[in-house]
Amino acid sequence: MNASLPIAGAATRSVEARGSVVRSRHAALVRVTHWLTTLVFFALLISGGEIVLSHPRFYWGETGNVNERPWLNLHLPSSRDTVPTGYGYVLPDQNGWSRYLHFQAAWLLVATGLIYAVWGWFRGHFRRNVFPAPSDLSFRRLSVSIGQHLRFARPAEEEAWSYNVLQRIAYLAVIFILFPLMIWTGLAMSFGFDAAFPLAVRLLGGQQTARSLHFLVTALLVLFVIVHVVMIVIAGFRRRMRAMITGKMSDGTWNAGQQTAERAGAQES
Numbered sequence: 247m248n249a250s251l252p253i254a255g256a257a258t259r260s261v262e263a264r265g266s267v268v269r270s271r272h273a274a275l276v277r278v279t280h281w282l283t284t285l286v287f288f289a290l291l292i293s294g295g296e297i298v299l300s301h302p303r304f305y306w307g308e309t310g311n312v313n314e315r316p317w318l319n320l321h322l323p324s325s326r327d328t329v330p331t332g333y334g335y336v337l338p339d340q341n342g343w344s345r346y347l348h349f350q351a352a353w354l355l356v357a358t359g360l361i362y363a364v365w366g367w368f369r370g371h372f373r374r375n376v377f378p379a380p381s382d383l384s385f386r387r388l389s390v391s392i393g394q395h396l397r398f399a400r401p402a403e404e405e406a407w408s409y410n411v412l413q414r415i416a417y418l419a420v421i422f423i424l425f426p427l428m429i430w431t432g433l434a435m436s437f438g439f440d441a442a443f444p445l446a447v448r449l450l451g452g453q454q455t456a457r458s459l460h461f462l463v464t465a466l467l468v469l470f471v472i473v474h475v476v477m478i479v480i481a482g483f484r485r486r487m488r489a490m491i492t493g494k495m496s497d498g499t500w501n502a503g504q505q506t507a508e509r510a511g512a513q514e515s
């Protein structure tokens with residue numbers, strides 16, 4: 247077992263008995279809201295997938311039905327016999343539980359997101375850790391970072407302690423553009439919301455456009471999660487995951503130095 251000994255003057259630092267330096271990496275609120283959002287995201291994705299099957303075609307504007315030309319036909323079998331799909335069968339209707347789960351999970355997502363956003367804003371988390379520094383937004387810095395990502399290069403040690411510029415831009419887009427859009431387009435599909443706030447639906451271009459945008463933003467979020475997880479695997483899955491779960495991360499530079507010294511010692515003996 248690792249016993250931790252605090253270092254004088256550094257409350258967040260400790261030295262484990264085995265020798266590696268361990269420091270705080272992620273605040274408890276970031277970790278709890280991150281994993282809750284991940285869980286809720288998958289519940290929304292599965293239930294949303296079931297909802298798509300009740301009418302796997304998408305339209306622009308106010309109305310959409312089997313007599314209109316969709317801009318996107320997924321060519322999937324449907325759980326409604328009113329949708330002519332070309333398949334000789336109708337899928338079992340799973341709309342009861344899937345809609346119920348979708349709406350329950352949606353409120354949990356809104357509540358979790360609000361807590362994270364208000365905390366992050368007022369505690370300076372976004373300013374310190376997520377907004378990129380103006381100097382990082384230069385063409386040169388951005389092209390270096392894009393080049394590193396395209397080569398799937400393992401990030402430098404200091405990036406374990408702070409997000410790189412592309413990571414920051416992606417997180418900002420997800421937090422402040424994609425999730426708010428999911429909530430707005432999700433609400434816009436509700437007839438009650440449309441009756442209470444018609445302008446919010448008209449601004450999107452109508453209820454069917456809201457549904458199409460909800461679906462397209464879902465696809466972008468799925469893409470984000472795939473790239474996000476691949477980048478974490480490249481950066482060092484166990485170490486990054488341990489930090490996002492426990493809040494603590496060991497100092498990789500120190501470990502690397504320690505390992506080199508241990509290897510040299512082993513060779514000498």
Ligand code: HEM
Pocket residue numbers: 276280283284287375376406409417420421471474475478481486487489490
């Ligand atoms: C809906 C799904 C997800 C979203 C929206 C999401 C979003 C985010 C965001 C915004 C951050 C930065 C948090 C902050 O500092 O405030 C983050 C960090 C992180 N996420 Fe996710 N995430 C998702 C799913 C996942 C999954 C499935 C995994 C792993 C299997 C994961 C692992 C991590 C880790 C390890 C970090 C810390 C990154 C680092 O140390 O470089 N996330 N995520």
Ligand code: HEM
Pocket residue numbers: 287290291293294295297298299301345348352353355356428429430431432433435436457460461464467
């Ligand atoms: C990341 C979060 C979310 C994901 C991945 C997601 C995904 C989906 C998908 C794939 C559909 C099926 C599209 C269709 O065929 O109509 C759907 C439908 C829907 N979603 Fe979401 N959604 C999310 C968040 C939300 C939120 C926050 C709300 C409400 C505030 C919401 C409300 C709705 C509504 C009202 C429908 C249509 C249900 C129906 O036709 O009965 N969603 N969602």
